[in-house]
Amino acid sequence: MKLQCTPLHAQHLQLGAKMVDFGGWDMPVQYHSILQEHAAVRERAGLFDVSHMGVFEVQGAQALAALDHLFPNDISRLVDGKGLYTQLCNPQGGILDDLLVFRLQADCFWVIVNASNREPDLRWIKEQIRDYDAKVKSLADQTGILALQGPLAGLILSDLVLQPTDRSALPVFSIRTIELAGCEFKISRSGYTGEDGFELYVPHHALCAVWDLLLKHGQIHGLEPVGLGARDTLRLEAAMPLYGHELNDQITPLEAGLGWSVKLDKEADFIGREALEQQKAQGLTKKRIGISMPESKRAPREGYTLYQGEQAVGQVTSGSLSPTLGYPIGMAYVDLPIFDPQISIEVDIRGKRFKAEIVKLPFYRRNS
Amino acid sequence: MSTFFYTKTHECFQIDESGQATIAITEYAVEQLGEITYVQLPEVGQRFEKGEPFGEIESVKTVSELYAPITGTVEAINTELDAQPELVNQAPQIAGWLLKMKPERPEEQDACMTEQAYQDYLENQ
Numbered sequence: 115m116k117l118q119c120t121p122l123h124a125q126h127l128q129l130g131a132k133m134v135d136f137g138g139w140d141m142p143v144q145y146h147s148i149l150q151e152h153a154a155v156r157e158r159a160g161l162f163d164v165s166h167m168g169v170f171e172v173q174g175a176q177a178l179a180a181l182d183h184l185f186p187n188d189i190s191r192l193v194d195g196k197g198l199y200t201q202l203c204n205p206q207g208g209i210l211d212d213l214l215v216f217r218l219q220a221d222c223f224w225v226i227v228n229a230s231n232r233e234p235d236l237r238w239i240k241e242q243i244r245d246y247d248a249k250v251k252s253l254a255d256q257t258g259i260l261a262l263q264g265p266l267a268g269l270i271l272s273d274l275v276l277q278p279t280d281r282s283a284l285p286v287f288s289i290r291t292i293e294l295a296g297c298e299f300k301i302s303r304s305g306y307t308g309e310d311g312f313e314l315y316v317p318h319h320a321l322c323a324v325w326d327l328l329l330k331h332g333q334i335h336g337l338e339p340v341g342l343g344a345r346d347t348l349r350l351e352a353a354m355p356l357y358g359h360e361l362n363d364q365i366t367p368l369e370a371g372l373g374w375s376v377k378l379d380k381e382a383d384f385i386g387r388e389a390l391e392q393q394k395a396q397g398l399t400k401k402r403i404g405i406s407m408p409e410s411k412r413a414p415r416e417g418y419t420l421y422q423g424e425q426a427v428g429q430v431t432s433g434s435l436s437p438t439l440g441y442p443i444g445m446a447y448v449d450l451p452i453f454d455p456q457i458s459i460e461v462d463i464r465g466k467r468f469k470a471e472i473v474k475l476p477f478y479r480r481n482s
Numbered sequence: 483m484s485t486f487f488y489t490k491t492h493e494c495f496q497i498d499e500s501g502q503a504t505i506a507i508t509e510y511a512v513e514q515l516g517e518i519t520y521v522q523l524p525e526v527g528q529r530f531e532k533g534e535p536f537g538e539i540e541s542v543k544t545v546s547e548l549y550a551p552i553t554g555t556v557e558a559i560n561t562e563l564d565a566q567p568e569l570v571n572q573a574p575q576i577a578g579w580l581l582k583m584k585p586e587r588p589e590e591q592d593a594c595m596t597e598q599a600y601q602d603y604l605e606n607q
Contacts, residue, residue, distance in 0.1 A: 132513065148542045149517055343516065343543050411520040415545055435519050435542055464538065464545075 120165035121258055121321045129339055137230035139166040142341040151344035152437040155307050159264030160340035161328055168232035169257045169315060170225040170239065174248030177221050182382035184242055185215065186367060186390065187375045190382065192217040197224075197287045197302060200375055201367050202235060203386030207393060208363035209370065211235050212355065214304060216289045224289070224300070225250075226259075226313075228357045242385060258321040262328060263311030263340075263348075265480070270332045271312060279303075279312070295323040306345065308352025308478055347434050353404060353445065353476035359416060359431045360402060360445055368393055369447070371402045371475070400428070400447045404475040405459065407442040412463050414444035414470065419462045427453040430461065436477060443477050444470075486575065487591045488600035493551040494575065497588060503552055505581040507539070510604055512574045515541040518567045523559040523580060530554065532590055536581070539570070552590045554583035 117140035126133065131142035142163065144151060154160045172181060181189040187200035197216035201209045211231040216224045227235045232254060239250045262271065271279050277292045279301065284290055289302040297320035305311035316324050329339060346356070355361050355370055367376050368390060378391055405414060414433035419426050433444025444461075460467040488494045492511035495503045512518070520540040530536045530550035537548040560579050562569055570578035595603060 132516075143543075144516060147517060347542065412522075412540060413519070413545070435540075437542070 118166070120163055121318050122163045122165065122325055125322060125325055126163065126339075131339075131341060134342070136166065136342055139229060141166060142339070144341040144343045145339050148341070148343040148347060149437050151338060151340040152347050154336060154338040155264045155309055155340055155344065155348055156438055157265070158336035158338075159262065159266040159270055159311075159332060160307075160338055160344070161325070161332065162261040162263065162340050162342075162345060163258070163325070164229075164261050164313075164345075165258035165321065166229035167254075167259050168227040168229065168235065169253040169259070170227065170236060170250050171253055172223045172225060172239075172243075172248055172250045173221060174246070175221060176247040177223055178217075179382065180243040180246035180248040181215060181223055181225075182380070183246070183384055184239060186377060186384055186386060187215075188377040188380040189215060189217070189223075190380065194219055195288050195290055197289055197304070198375070199287075201361075201372065202227075202238065203367065203384075203390070204363055205385055205389060207366040207368075207386040207389035209357075209361045209365055209367060210238060210363055212357060212361055212372075214287075214302070216302060218289070218300075224253075224315075231357065256318055258316050258318055260314040260316060260321075260325060260328070261305055261307075261311060262314065262332075262337075263305045263307040264309050264337075266332075266335045266337070267309070267311045270328065270335050270337055274327065274331055295320055295327045297324065306352075306354055307348040308354070308476065309348075309480055346432075347437055350432055350434055350443065350445070351436050351438055351476065351478035355402070355445075356432060365400075365447075366390060366393060369398055369400050369402065398450055400449055402431075402475075403428075403446055403448055404473045404477060405430075405433075405444050405446055405461070405470040406436075406439070406473045406477065407444075407461070407468060407470045410442055410468050410470075412468060413442035414446070414461045414463070420446055420448060420470070421460045421462060421467065422454060422457045425452060427459070438478050443473075445475075486597060487551070487594035488597065488603075489549065489551045489594055490603065491549045493549055494600075495551050495583075495591075495594075497585065497591065501584070501588065502557060503554060503583045503585045503588075504579050505551060505583060506575045506579045507548070507570065508600070509574055511546075512571055512578075515539065515544065515546065517542050518570045521563045521567050521570060521580065523563070524556055526556050526558060528556045530556070530583075532587075548580065550583075551594060552583065552585050553587050554585040556581055557584050558582040
């Protein structure tokens with residue numbers, strides 16, 4: 115199968131990126147070094163091409179009702195220009211995708227989904243809202259997404275954009291229109307790194323110009339292009355789940371530790387509600403935890419088994435050396451009630467047991 | 483300088499005049515792995531059949547098995563790599579070597595790829 119490319123493909127090659135197949139997309143995994151790119155985002159700023167992600171527009175008199183039927187979070191509490199994090203669940207409460215929803219107007223919303231789920235999400239949403247006076251369409255073929263992330267992201271943007279984008283004008287999880295490189299487009303204060311930052315939804319025809327302008331201008335502030343390798347270590351430190359690893363259709367938001375985004379008390383009935391209510395009443399049989407291995411040189415990796423004594427108690431879903439902390443960290447699911455938080459835990463790394471500590475998530479939290 | 487021989491799993495080795503083989507991984511393998519954080523090596527005296535896993539190499543993003551490119555017994559390991567695994571990134575076939583082995587069947591090298599054959603193999607992947 116031929117890999118899909120974003121409009122910035124030539125830019126990535128020119129910057130010397132090492133490209134990998136990411137869910138059918140030929141994407142930059144790193145430009146020079148995952149560790150350096152990771153540090154750039156934590157200390158200064160990084161620019162990511164995440165144009166493989168999907169943007170859907172849901173429009174119509176019943177758009178709000180349709181979305182409140184689709185998602186466990188409370189879409190009705192959004193005002194114009196505000197967004198939230200939620201999931202798409204099946205009737206069993208299993209997660210089909212995790213995503214952001216922004217309310218542009220009372221009858222028009224944007225839904226930002228994972229690259230690998232673009233097509234199935236669109237089919238699912240169409241099917242589930244067909245009785246509502248609302249239409250969903252994908253804007254992905256005309257819209258690219260850039261993520262500008264890091265403590266200096268706001269400074270870099272404010273130099274280039276007339277519209278205010280400081281925290282009072284553009285608070286976390288809000289969206290507005292700006293003009294950059296002669297083009298008007300939407301920008302939200304959001305991201306997947308644990309840092310302050312923005313996601314820019316740029317029409318394809320202006321994507322290269324915006325990318326080039328940001329990189330060129332941001333250079334004096336230490337802005338670097340950042341690949342998917344560092345995106346993964348950044349989100350891991352911030353304990354943000356990744357679909358296909360921490361999340362899948364056999365895992366509910368409650369098990370994933372995302373209960374804060376499930377509004378069982380909201381007015382609208384939503385897909386998966388009954389299953390989630392039941393699970394909440396009966397108690398969980400598994401949950402997501404964080405582990406760290408300060409004394410180990412070897413990292414926990416997806417699929418490794420966790421032990422307490424001779425008892426297997428869970429499995430790692432993501433893990434890596436934490437570039438910021440300097441030692442390996444990971445996320446895992448443990449079986450309840452077998453797992454005992456009072457007892458020490460070990461990771462089986464290819465046949466040998468290594469001591470791990472159970473730690474509160476996230477592993478990294480920015481100052482401010 | 484004797485020549486390197488290569489495997490499809492991206493290990494390589496050269497046999498010096500004393501008959502000792504130095505085992506390393508290739509530039510290509512290093513590029514695929516990215517920044518290397520840890521190399522798990524066997525102990526001196528251990529014997530491996532050609533194709534048998536002798537260790538593991540971890541990078542920021544992944545972990546891979548290392549396979550013996552030739553049958554033999556380990557005579558030395560690169561102890562520098564414990565403190566400086568990045569040597570493998572910097573010069574995989576020089577300062578970043580992994581093992582020295584005494585080959586039992588030096589003729590096994592004839593079944594491995596030459597530098598040119600390995601380059602062709604990479605291009606056709």
